[in-house]
Amino acid sequence: MNLTIAEENYIKAIFHLQQAEGNVSTNQLAASLHTKPASVTDMLKKLTIKSLLNYEPYQGVRLSKDGKKQALNIVRKHRLWEFFLVDKLQFGWDEVHEVAEELEHVRSKKLVDKLDSFLGHPKFDPHGDPIPDSNGNMVTIRQFNLIDIKISTIVEVCGVGSQSAELLELLRHKNIGIGTVLKIIRKFDFDHSVEIQIKNSDHINISQQLAQALFVKLI
Amino acid sequence: MNLTIAEENYIKAIFHLQQAEGNVSTNQLAASLHTKPASVTDMLKKLTIKSLLNYEPYQGVRLSKDGKKQALNIVRKHRLWEFFLVDKLQFGWDEVHEVAEELEHVRSKKLVDKLDSFLGHPKFDPHGDPIPDSNGNMVTIRQFNLIDIKISTIVEVCGVGSQSAELLELLRHKNIGIGTVLKIIRKFDFDHSVEIQIKNSDHINISQQLAQALFVKLI
């Protein structure tokens, strides 16, 4: 069954939202897709008929098994294209999201699989998010929020909490990216900021907001 | 001014049709876009309002200056993506048209220009068609129809008359592609077939229809 671009964007948004919380509400979806609740309700009815999700009025939605499968395929395409843009075309990691938002809708299984080979079957996209394989499986690593790491621990940045241009601009300025290895030097109770050290360079200060937007793994 | 995918497909179709003939008729466009004449008329009115073409009822259309500029940009994207698919992703030249038909609509000037660099600024797509640069300029080579070449002449295949899967399948079978160098051995008056020789292999016979679908240059 072939989905329209709008339908694919809804399916993907529901997928991401239901990871965090349980049922996804109409308002959440409207906010996430920059559209209006009334439009969301219409689309939910349509996707229900296509049995991509389970929806009862006023109760929010969750993807069906088939819906989840479709979502994983779109996420796979999105992240593979992001990897391509950064790795092959030298885009900055803060510039690729929008473009991938269009490329993800190109329909050709052969294209995706050949792209995957060409890129060397990458496991993570430029933002540290795992790339599903053609069966929808992806690696899961135990990742922690930087704000929760104890002093003196050495960790590696492996993900960011949002794709916003503002966050990525700040990270670029502080020289922090996926794979950056850093040590927690000190934590301040007043504003919950964190002092860290990257490699052997000077100590730098990370605000509470920024620390909460960084996911790390122990090494 | 941002065009929809449907508008871009119309603009590109008009561009290709007006190369061959003068004014492009409603029926020609309908056939080329696999749509109905009534739909074409509607779209022509819309594109006229956007001043992308000059249209008077019953007289057919031609692109305006701006329309031609838009068309060249779409053609550029289409051919660059085709080159990418064949050169980097190992697609066959007979498999790329459909996929490029979607990729050509991804809107990002930066993407196109970076792709162009990544590919090494190719001048021709896998079917031998010239790729416009970012200003809309493309090389023009004097090319002839194979059917018109004299006996004993040595030529190089540089283009095909159509992108149809049927043609490309036949060419693949006969081991003929862009860049193939061949010699005209004999021409038969009965069916206007042509006997040719590729490199030092055996003579093979080319039907009139096939010879008319092959463009070559003198070397």
Next chain:
DNA sequence: AATTATTTTTAGATAAATCTAAATAAATAA
């Protein structure tokens, strides 16, 4: 429990892109 506020759905419109069937214009043939 009754009132108020919030969320969600329905009703009714609109714009884009398409279609079929009918009307009209242009081209061709008798």
Next chain:
DNA sequence: TTATTTATTTAGATTTATCTAAAAATAATT
């Protein structure tokens, strides 16, 4: 030159995706 055929346009519908405004359901507060 009139009649016939062909090409093109108009009229009226349909599907998809959106919106605003109003109604209804649910949740939160007195």
